[in-house]
Amino acid sequence: MNSENFDLIIIGTGPSGESAAINASKHGLSVALVDSRKIVGGNCTHQGTIPSKTLRHSVHSVMKFNRNPLFRAISEPKLLTFQQVMQSAEDTIKKQVSMRSRFYSRNDIPIFHGTASFKNDNTISIENDEEGNFELTAKQFIIATGSRPYRPSNVDFSHPRVFDSDKILTLKETPKRVIIYGAGVIGCEYASIFNGLGCKVDLVNPGDKLLSYMDDEISDALSYHLRSLGVLIRHSETFDSLKTEPDKIIVSLKSGKILKGDLFLWANGRAGNTEQLNLQAVGLEANKRGQLEVDTYYRTDVKNIYAVGDVIGAPALASASYDQGRCASSRIVDKEHPLLIEDIPTGIYTIPEISSVGKTESELTAAKVPYEVGKAYFKDTARAQITGEDVGVLKLLFHRETLALLGIHCFGDQSAEILHIGQAIMAQKGEGNTIEYFVTHTFNYPTMAEAYRVAALNGLNRL
Numbered sequence: 001m002n003s004e005n006f007d008l009i010i011i012g013t014g015p016s017g018e019s020a021a022i023n024a025s026k027h028g029l030s031v032a033l034v035d036s037r038k039i040v041g042g043n044c045t046h047q048g049t050i051p052s053k054t055l056r057h058s059v060h061s062v063m064k065f066n067r068n069p070l071f072r073a074i075s076e077p078k079l080l081t082f083q084q085v086m087q088s089a090e091d092t093i094k095k096q097v098s099m100r101s102r103f104y105s106r107n108d109i110p111i112f113h114g115t116a117s118f119k120n121d122n123t124i125s126i127e128n129d130e131e132g133n134f135e136l137t138a139k140q141f142i143i144a145t146g147s148r149p150y151r152p153s154n155v156d157f158s159h160p161r162v163f164d165s166d167k168i169l170t171l172k173e174t175p176k177r178v179i180i181y182g183a184g185v186i187g188c189e190y191a192s193i194f195n196g197l198g199c200k201v202d203l204v205n206p207g208d209k210l211l212s213y214m215d216d217e218i219s220d221a222l223s224y225h226l227r228s229l230g231v232l233i234r235h236s237e238t239f240d241s242l243k244t245e246p247d248k249i250i251v252s253l254k255s256g257k258i259l260k261g262d263l264f265l266w267a268n269g270r271a272g273n274t275e276q277l278n279l280q281a282v283g284l285e286a287n288k289r290g291q292l293e294v295d296t297y298y299r300t301d302v303k304n305i306y307a308v309g310d311v312i313g314a315p316a317l318a319s320a321s322y323d324q325g326r327c328a329s330s331r332i333v334d335k336e337h338p339l340l341i342e343d344i345p346t347g348i349y350t351i352p353e354i355s356s357v358g359k360t361e362s363e364l365t366a367a368k369v370p371y372e373v374g375k376a377y378f379k380d381t382a383r384a385q386i387t388g389e390d391v392g393v394l395k396l397l398f399h400r401e402t403l404a405l406l407g408i409h410c411f412g413d414q415s416a417e418i419l420h421i422g423q424a425i426m427a428q429k430g431e432g433n434t435i436e437y438f439v440t441h442t443f444n445y446p447t448m449a450e451a452y453r454v455a456a457l458n459g460l461n462r463l
């Protein structure tokens with residue numbers, strides 16, 4: 001059997017594997033990547049972030065077109081089909097794969113295709129149906145195998161009307177009535193997408209609020225605006241069973257409610273991809289959600305095996321995965337490499353968009369921190385009036401004595417971008433972190449950045 005030897009082998013070419021590999025190669029290690037998919041990019045590029053964000057962008061564009069009276073001179077409001085928006089997602093995926101493949105060739109990183117499993121703590125076997133099985137050896141390994149949708153055993157995902165967030169990308173017809181179970185990030189984002197395609201959407205939430213870890217005001221605003229767009233939200237409901245018929249699906253909830261639709265999307269949770277890795281060969285064990293435990297430097301209990309990205313659980317974001325991969329491989333080349341920051345931002349691409357970093361009002365209240373609030377409503381900024389994207393608010397939470405930013409919560413178009421202006425100030429040490437920055441510096445006009453000045457003045461006026 002062929003065998004090749006490397007300093008570092010990374011299993012998985014998603015964001016965490018990619019950044020780990022390129023960083024290690026740039027630091028002089030011989031690096032190889034393995035992926036069971038024939039093309040690079042991981043689930044992020046093929047089934048998660050990239051397709052869902054492209055779908056959302058296309059749907060949002062058509063919603064803006066339908067809403068703006070200016071465009072009535074060109075055409076009546078129109079709806080896109082799922083296949084049409086999926087075409088633009090496929091185009092983006094191709095661009096991503098091509099760009100990422102170039103990264104690897106420029107950095108001389110070989111990619112091996114096949115499913116990896118451990119033989120011992122220096123050897124993995126690669127199962128490749130077309131080219132035959134082979135082995136690779138390395139001094140160090142990084143597991144970056146990501147996650148997949150969790151599938152409960154009482155839901156028949158082989159039925160043509162039953163989907164999870166991977167299978168939904170194969171949808172061939174635009175449904176009329178969609179029932180989504182699970183109102184986490186995926187459930188809320190797909191509720192926005194299907195709503196924008198003109199479908200009737202029932203969003204069933206096992207919890208009592210949408211995205212309950214967000215600031216209460218932002219979570220309430222999301223519920224209000226999804227409802228005002230026509231999404232029917234049902235809180236505190238638990239799935240009981242699903243009946244499938246050729247022309248419809250019938251969902252029974254534990255409360256006794258019966259919901260009928262023509263498409264069911266299960267969006268409740270994900271599981272780490274560890275079951276094919278033969279972890280027992282190296283003495284590791286995943287938890288019941290298939291996730292691995294690591295220390296603050298992403299090292300597992302086996303000293304030469306690290307794990308990064310979704311396979312280690314929360315926050316399970318592409319953004320954080322990139323940084324975790326780089327941090328783990330930096331640690332392999334330099335034992336003094338610093339830890340990652342703890343304040344990870346969230347960008348949730350519902351319609352309207354949400355973004356947040358730092359503490360919420362509830363957290364500050366519980367911790368008895370003396371804080372004040374400064375707000376800017378998008379409708380009061382020139383830029384939002386011009387673009388017509390006037391639904392939204394920027395909310396700054398700051399310490400009433402030091403004026404340090406403690407949390408930033410934004411709701412509305414481009415929130416995920418707007419947030420980073422405040423994040424840069426909040427990350428400053430000592431006196432560098434102050435909301436006075438927003439009133440002592442001139443911002444371009446008209447921009448959404450202006451909302452920071454408006455919110456800071458609003459907050460300072462309360463002191």
Ligand SMILES: Cc1cc2nc3c(=O)[nH]c(=O)nc-3n(C[C@H](O)[C@H](O)[C@H](O)COP(=O)(O)OP(=O)(O)OC[C@H]3O[C@@H](n4cnc5c(N)ncnc54)[C@H](O)[C@@H]3O)c2cc1C
Pocket residue numbers: 011012013014015016017034035036037041042043044045047048049050052053114115116117144145146147165186273276277308309310311316317318319320321347349
């Ligand atoms: C619908 C959806 C939308 C999302 N939107 C966002 C967003 O807007 N922003 C954001 O930051 N995050 C988002 N995420 C989360 C983001 O996609 C993940 O956090 C990210 O993909 C995790 O990257 P990763 O490096 O852990 O691996 P993944 O991207 O999960 O890739 C892992 C790779 O490992 C391979 N693999 C698995 N097992 C083996 C094996 N045994 N041998 C060889 N190869 C193997 C897989 O084939 C896969 O290619 C979204 C996720 C979903 C599902």
Ligand SMILES: NC(=O)c1ccc[n+]([C@@H]2O[C@H](COP(=O)([O-])OP(=O)(O)OC[C@H]3O[C@@H](n4cnc5c(N)ncnc54)[C@H](O)[C@@H]3O)[C@@H](O)[C@H]2O)c1
Pocket residue numbers: 150182183184185186187189267268269270271289315316317346347348349
């Ligand atoms: N814009 C974004 O950043 C974005 C978009 C989509 C998805 N994501 C990421 O994808 C991940 C999955 O999102 P989601 O909406 O499916 O779920 P979620 O993580 O929001 O969880 C939904 C519910 O499922 C439960 N759950 C999770 N895993 C489970 C499992 N294996 N078995 C049983 N129950 C489980 C959770 O406890 C929770 O109650 C999230 O961690 C999220 O960060 C991010």
